[in-house]
Structure formats: structure tokens, C-alpha cells
Amino acid sequence: MSAVISEKKSRNNLVVSYLTVGGIIILAMMVFGVLMLLAQGGSLNLSPAAFYQFLTIHGTGMVGAAALAAAGVMWYFLSKYVELSKKIAQVNLALFLIGVVMVIIGVFSFEYASAWTFLYPLPAISANAWGVTGALLYLFGMLILGIGFLLFYLDTGRAIIKKYGSLAKGLGWDVISGKKAEKDAPSSTIVASTMVTIVNITALTAGAIVLIMNIINVINPAFTFDPLLAKNLTFAFGHIFANSIIYMAVIAVYEILSKYTNRPWKANKPFLIAWTMSTAFTLVIYTHHMLMDSVMPKWMLIMGQVLSYANGLPVLVITAYGALMIVYKSGIKWDMGSGLIFLSMFGWVVGVVPAIVDATIVVNHVMHNTKWVPGHFHMYMALGACAMIFGFMYYLAKEDSNVEEQIFDKIAFLGYTLGILGLSGSFLVSGALSTPRRWATHFPEWMAPANFGAAAGVLTALSLTMFVVHFIRYLSNRNKVEMSPESKKLA
Amino acid sequence: MVQMVASIVSLFFMSVITAIFVFVAAKSQERREYKPIKKKWYKARTFYGVTLVIAMLVVTIYTLRELPYDQPVYGAETEPTIVDVEAVQFGWIMSETEFSVGEPIEFHVTSSDVTHGFGIYDKDKNLLAQTQAMPEYTNEVYITFDKPGTYEILCLEYCGLAHHAMIGKIEVK
Known part of the structure; x- marks a missing residue:
């Protein structure tokens, strides 16, 4: 029995490290986000160099930190089904931290500011804003960070193949084809983890290629590459990797809602087909980032719209619908964990709407690279993916310690919800007003929504601070209490 | 709209x-x-x-019936005005900047350094059309202005520290 408890403690220690690093970075990145909005609103005097450095660190840091925390969520649940390597997960964390330090030094000490997109050949052609050292620190930092994640997903893939025979079986293709009964289908955690393993190994490989291309070009500008190929690789990497955050974090929704409602959330055929669709679509719909490149093959751009629409179906028809069904008349006990998890499904679905609208080519023609884009992704990333992560943090604190939730946590829940809705809403309004994204300054007619967004951002950051305080209370309490080998009863 | x-x-x-x-x-x-x-x-x-x-x-x-990539069908007597646009950090070099209301225009957009975004804004700061300005490639964007006035070209792809200052002007009479 003590071996079981020790194993559980050790697993939780690792997951807690992922969540702590991820949570702290997300909070810090929020501060940069608020500062940028204040500058755009004319309320803060920020030099363009500082603004674009903040832009670079905010985009890179948010996606990296949320991906790390979501990987922790995935690792926590996946390790209950397959044997994962703790060493690999530790190496990933170490490489992540090394990468983060390099990126921070590159950005703040060497004034590197290419935004997270580092669109070739911008890292090498900065109009004397930054030099070779800054660019190399950032690009190598990203590469090292990416290698860590690549090792992580190679390990999850290895473990799934070892237990289930193949990644196809991890996605439940033998059940879809009728070779295996539905009752023997892999769990939702296995299916989601297999999907993420497939898409992220592809994304990270694409990312590594374009990072190395940029590194070579920075070191020797005589070596040039095709800018359109580089752009395709950048968005293939960025789109897939950022989207995988929600597909990792949604594992918490499946596991936690099922526990809280005492209702099973089993993978059936429609569920498996939906995840296979998500796997295929997530890999190919990055072209909706390139709808304004008319030199791209037209069929690829049309597929960018059509498959972006189709990619909404698995979440709208299967996952969100399943979450609503499992909660409906379930007598669920609402607390911070279950509340944030339910909120996260709302955030995901509600954010999908303006995203699908923006993937329509005729709309994209007048909304691409306006603030409409951060409007929709802040909704499904902050109110969707991050709420899943924070919900999991509360769940873990409850399961692993006797820290009680307080009234401040409930206030923070409300503050976080309103804050993100206000922030995303301000971005959407700005986008409808044609305000460009990634601009250090705004014309007067564009300033009001930016200031409103900054205020909403402050509310969000304060609320998140309360979440973090709860997590710190859990960290200081968790080693003082006896751990039961069985999970606490939540329902 | x-x-x-x-x-x-x-x-x-x-x-x-x-x-x-x-x-x-x-x-x-x-x-x-x-x-x-x-x-x-x-x-x-x-x-x-x-x-x-x-x-x-x-x-x-x-x-998908009408896509911005499709060249408009011009009348037998109508020849579109082709404008060569070259983006540079941090400005727009355009072969022509004065046009007439009703004149069909094709902007052929490229870049001599990094990727930029060519966004056409009306006087009320509404985005009317856009395309990417890529080095080594030429993207096309088609527009026929129906109102006279001064229109602005804003950069819509982050291109460096003066990205927000990369503003061009065109006149439509």
C-alpha cells in the first residue's frame, strides 16, 4: 500500500511542477498583455521596442506555459493507463526551463522582437533593431524547448503503442471498423492523448525545420530559403501546437466531470470518429492562417475554410454536447474544480463561433490580422484551455490535500469569467472596427476598446492570482497530510 | 458591411x-x-x-461563390489599372497613387525584405481589402473605389519596430 502512495506522490510531484511553472508564467504573461493594451489605449507610454518585446514574450510565453501545464494534465491522467517515463517528463521540464531562460535573455537583454511567428526572414532582417545574438538566443531557445516536448510526445506514443499495439488502436480504429466491441474501446484519455501525440510530433518536426532554417539564415544570410515554404511550416507548427493545448487539457473534462456526476463518459463510435476527424483536420487546417496569400494553391485555401468549419463539428456535436448531457440533471456538486471545468467547455464552444466566422475567406479578407483574431483565441484559450488547467489545479488540490476553498476563490471565479469575456469582447469589437493586431500604438478612434480590455485584463490577472494563491496553499499543505491510495469522493 | x-x-x-x-x-x-x-x-x-x-x-x-482571389470579369472596353506595390521596412513604394472612382485597379504586391501586410483602409478607418506582401512572391488584390477621398495603406503583418508607422496614402478623385 505504501508503495502505491509513494508512486502517487511522486507522480503528483511531477505534475505539480508542470502546473506551478505553467501557472506562474501565465500570470506573468498576463501582466505584459495588460501593459500592451494600456499602451495601445494611450494610457501608458511604452516605446515601440519595449511593446514589441512584450508582444514577443507574451505570445511565446503564453503558448509555451499553457502547453507545459496542459502536458502536465495529460501526463497525470495518461499515467494511470500506460507506463510513462518519469525521466523523460523531467527532461522535458528541464529543457523547457533552459529554453525559457534563453528566450527571456534574447528578448530583454538583446532586444529581440520578431513576435512568436518569427516569420522568415524577419529574424535576420530586423532593420537594426536586434542583432545575431538575440535572434540566436531566441531561436535556439525555442528549438531546445521544442526538443523537450518532442521527447515527451515520443514517450507518450511509445507507451500507448506498447499497451495498445499501435497509434491507430489508440484512436480506436479497430472499434470504428467493427473488429473490436465498443465496450472494449480505449478510454477517452487514451484517445485524446494519441491524437495529441500524432499532431504534436508533426508540429514540432515542422517547427524544428523552420527554426533551423532561420538559424542558418541568421548566421549566414547568403543561405536563403523559400519564404512561402517557411510560412507554411511556421503556421503548421504554431497552429497545431497551440491547438493541442486544448486537446490535452480536455482530458481533465472527461475525467473530472465523469467523477463529479458519477456518470460514465465512455468512448463510443461517434466519439472515436470525432477524434479521428480532429486528428486529421488539426493537421491540415493551418492554411486558414494563409488565406490572404493568393499565391498559395487555391484548393488549399478553399480547404482551409471548408475543413475549419468541419473541425468545429467534433467539439460542437460530441465533446461539448457530451459535457452538457453529463451535467444535465446530474445533481452535480459545484465547486471550483467542477465549475471551472464546466466553464471551460463554454469558453471553448463560444470561442469557436468567431473563429469559424473568421475562417470564411470573404470575412478573412477584411478581418485577417485585425484584433478579431486575438478576440476568438483569447476566448477559447483563456476561458477554454486555461480554465480546464485551473479547474484541474483545484481538483488536484482537493484530491491531494485538505485545503478548503474560500469565498475569495468563488469571487475569483466570477472575476476570471467576466474578465476574459470583457477582454475577448474588447478584442472582437476592435476587430469589427478594423483595428490591426500587433500595433504598438492606436489611432484615437481605436483606443477605447483597448483601455476597456486592459481593465478586463487587470480583473483577470487579479482573479488568476487568487487561483495561484489557492494552489500555493495546496503546495504548502500537501506534504503535511496523509494520502489515501484511493481518490476522495467528489460527487 | x-x-x-x-x-x-x-x-x-x-x-x-x-x-x-x-x-x-x-x-x-x-x-x-x-x-x-x-x-x-x-x-x-x-x-x-x-x-x-x-x-x-x-x-x-x-x-465560396465569389472569392477575393478571383480576377473580376472586366467589360470589353475596360482595362484594369495595374499598380506595382513594393513593401520595404517601413514604407510602401507604389507605381501609382492617384485613381478615379469606378476605375478597376489591380494591386500587384510584393516585398523587398520581410513579410508585410497590404491593407486598404477608407477615411473612416474601415478595412476594405488586404493581401500579404511576401518577398519573392507577388500577391494580387482587386478593388474598384466607389467613393472619392484619401485612402490609407496600413501594414497588417508584423514586420519590425516601425510596423505601426508603415502607412501609405492613395487619392481617389
Whole structure:
């Protein structure tokens, strides 16, 4: 029995490290986000160099930190089904931290500011804003960070193949084809983890290629590459990797809602087909980032719209619908964990709407690279993916310690919800007003929504601070209490 | 106009989704057996799923009829004005900057350094059309101005520290 408890403690220690690093970075990145909005609103005097450095660190840091925390969520649940390597997960964390330090030094000490997109050949052609050292620190930092994640997903893939025979079986293709009964289908955690393993190994490989291309070009500008190929690789990497955050974090929704409602959330055929669709679509719909490149093959751009629409179906028809069904008349006990998890499904679905609208080519023609884009992704990333992560943090604190939730946590829940809705809403309004994204300054007619967004951002950051305080209370309490080998009863 | 339609459509569906989540949350405290709920909801899901697919197909077909990439069909006597645009950090070099109302224009856009975004704004700061300005490639954007005035070209792809200052002007008489 003590071996079981020790194993559980050790697993939780690792997951807690992922969540702590991820949570702290997300909070810090929020501060940069608020500062940028204040500058755009004319309320803060920020030099363009500082603004674009903040832009670079905010985009890179948010996606990296949320991906790390979501990987922790995935690792926590996946390790209950397959044997994962703790060493690999530790190496990933170490490489992540090394990468983060390099990126921070590159950005703040060497004034590197290419935004997270580092669109070739911008890292090498900065109009004397930054030099070779800054660019190399950032690009190598990203590469090292990416290698860590690549090792992580190679390990999850290895473990799934070892237990289930193949990644196809991890996605439940033998059940879809009728070779295996539905009752023997892999769990939702296995299916989601297999999907993420497939898409992220592809994304990270694409990312590594374009990072190395940029590194070579920075070191020797005589070596040039095709800018359109580089752009395709950048968005293939960025789109897939950022989207995988929600597909990792949604594992918490499946596991936690099922526990809280005492209702099973089993993978059936429609569920498996939906995840296979998500796997295929997530890999190919990055072209909706390139709808304004008319030199791209037209069929690829049309597929960018059509498959972006189709990619909404698995979440709208299967996952969100399943979450609503499992909660409906379930007598669920609402607390911070279950509340944030339910909120996260709302955030995901509600954010999908303006995203699908923006993937329509005729709309994209007048909304691409306006603030409409951060409007929709802040909704499904902050109110969707991050709420899943924070919900999991509360769940873990409850399961692993006797820290009680307080009234401040409930206030923070409300503050976080309103804050993100206000922030995303301000971005959407700005986008409808044609305000460009990634601009250090705004014309007067564009300033009001930016200031409103900054205020909403402050509310969000304060609320998140309360979440973090709860997590710190859990960290200081968790080693003082006896751990039961069985999970606490939540329902 | 497009921005207005996009906003209204988004707001409508986002409100519907909000109402559904609030309804389910409000009903969550009652406790009923799951089996009959599942049976009923699965039936409803088939209808909902099919409706959603059909709606998406209709919108897809409707919105793909006319794409901004397609060169407009010009009348027999009409020759479009071709404007060569070269983006440089941090400005626009255009072969022509004065046009007339009703004159069909084709902007052939490229870049001599990094990627930029060529966005055409009217005097009220509404984005009318855009394309990417890529090194080694030429993207085309078609427009016929129907109102006289000063229009601005804003950079819509982050290109360096003076990205927000990369503003050009064109006159339409």
C-alpha cells in the first residue's frame, strides 16, 4: 500500500511542477498583455521596442506555459493507463526551463522582437533593431524547448503503442471498423492523448525545420530559403501546437466531470470518429492562417475554410454536447474544480463561433490580422484551455490535500469569467472596427476598446492570482497530510 | 458591411450557446437517472448534428461563390489599372497613387525584405481589402473605389519596430 502512495506522490510531484511553472508564467504573461493594451489605449507610454518585446514574450510565453501545464494534465491522467517515463517528463521540464531562460535573455537583454511567428526572414532582417545574438538566443531557445516536448510526445506514443499495439488502436480504429466491441474501446484519455501525440510530433518536426532554417539564415544570410515554404511550416507548427493545448487539457473534462456526476463518459463510435476527424483536420487546417496569400494553391485555401468549419463539428456535436448531457440533471456538486471545468467547455464552444466566422475567406479578407483574431483565441484559450488547467489545479488540490476553498476563490471565479469575456469582447469589437493586431500604438478612434480590455485584463490577472494563491496553499499543505491510495469522493 | 454581418452572426450564435449553458447549469441540481436522458439526448443529437452539417454546407457554398482571389470579369472596353506595390521596412513604394472612382485597379504586391501586410483602409478607418506582401512572391488584390477621398495603406503583418508607422496614402478623385 505504501508503495502505491509513494508512486502517487511522486507522480503528483511531477505534475505539480508542470502546473506551478505553467501557472506562474501565465500570470506573468498576463501582466505584459495588460501593459500592451494600456499602451495601445494611450494610457501608458511604452516605446515601440519595449511593446514589441512584450508582444514577443507574451505570445511565446503564453503558448509555451499553457502547453507545459496542459502536458502536465495529460501526463497525470495518461499515467494511470500506460507506463510513462518519469525521466523523460523531467527532461522535458528541464529543457523547457533552459529554453525559457534563453528566450527571456534574447528578448530583454538583446532586444529581440520578431513576435512568436518569427516569420522568415524577419529574424535576420530586423532593420537594426536586434542583432545575431538575440535572434540566436531566441531561436535556439525555442528549438531546445521544442526538443523537450518532442521527447515527451515520443514517450507518450511509445507507451500507448506498447499497451495498445499501435497509434491507430489508440484512436480506436479497430472499434470504428467493427473488429473490436465498443465496450472494449480505449478510454477517452487514451484517445485524446494519441491524437495529441500524432499532431504534436508533426508540429514540432515542422517547427524544428523552420527554426533551423532561420538559424542558418541568421548566421549566414547568403543561405536563403523559400519564404512561402517557411510560412507554411511556421503556421503548421504554431497552429497545431497551440491547438493541442486544448486537446490535452480536455482530458481533465472527461475525467473530472465523469467523477463529479458519477456518470460514465465512455468512448463510443461517434466519439472515436470525432477524434479521428480532429486528428486529421488539426493537421491540415493551418492554411486558414494563409488565406490572404493568393499565391498559395487555391484548393488549399478553399480547404482551409471548408475543413475549419468541419473541425468545429467534433467539439460542437460530441465533446461539448457530451459535457452538457453529463451535467444535465446530474445533481452535480459545484465547486471550483467542477465549475471551472464546466466553464471551460463554454469558453471553448463560444470561442469557436468567431473563429469559424473568421475562417470564411470573404470575412478573412477584411478581418485577417485585425484584433478579431486575438478576440476568438483569447476566448477559447483563456476561458477554454486555461480554465480546464485551473479547474484541474483545484481538483488536484482537493484530491491531494485538505485545503478548503474560500469565498475569495468563488469571487475569483466570477472575476476570471467576466474578465476574459470583457477582454475577448474588447478584442472582437476592435476587430469589427478594423483595428490591426500587433500595433504598438492606436489611432484615437481605436483606443477605447483597448483601455476597456486592459481593465478586463487587470480583473483577470487579479482573479488568476487568487487561483495561484489557492494552489500555493495546496503546495504548502500537501506534504503535511496523509494520502489515501484511493481518490476522495467528489460527487 | 462584412464586418457588421460577421459581428451580428457571431453575437447571435454566442448568445444561443450562452443560453444553453446557463439552462443546463440551472438544471444541474436536479437528479435524474442518466439512461433515459442519454437516450433522449442522443436522438436529439442526430437531428442537431445533421442540421449543423447542412447549415455549414449551405454557408460554405454561399460564401465560396465569389472569392477575393478571383480576377473580376472586366467589360470589353475596360482595362484594369495595374499598380506595382513594393513593401520595404517601413514604407510602401507604389507605381501609382492617384485613381478615379469606378476605375478597376489591380494591386500587384510584393516585398523587398520581410513579410508585410497590404491593407486598404477608407477615411473612416474601415478595412476594405488586404493581401500579404511576401518577398519573392507577388500577391494580387482587386478593388474598384466607389467613393472619392484619401485612402490609407496600413501594414497588417508584423514586420519590425516601425510596423505601426508603415502607412501609405492613395487619392481617389
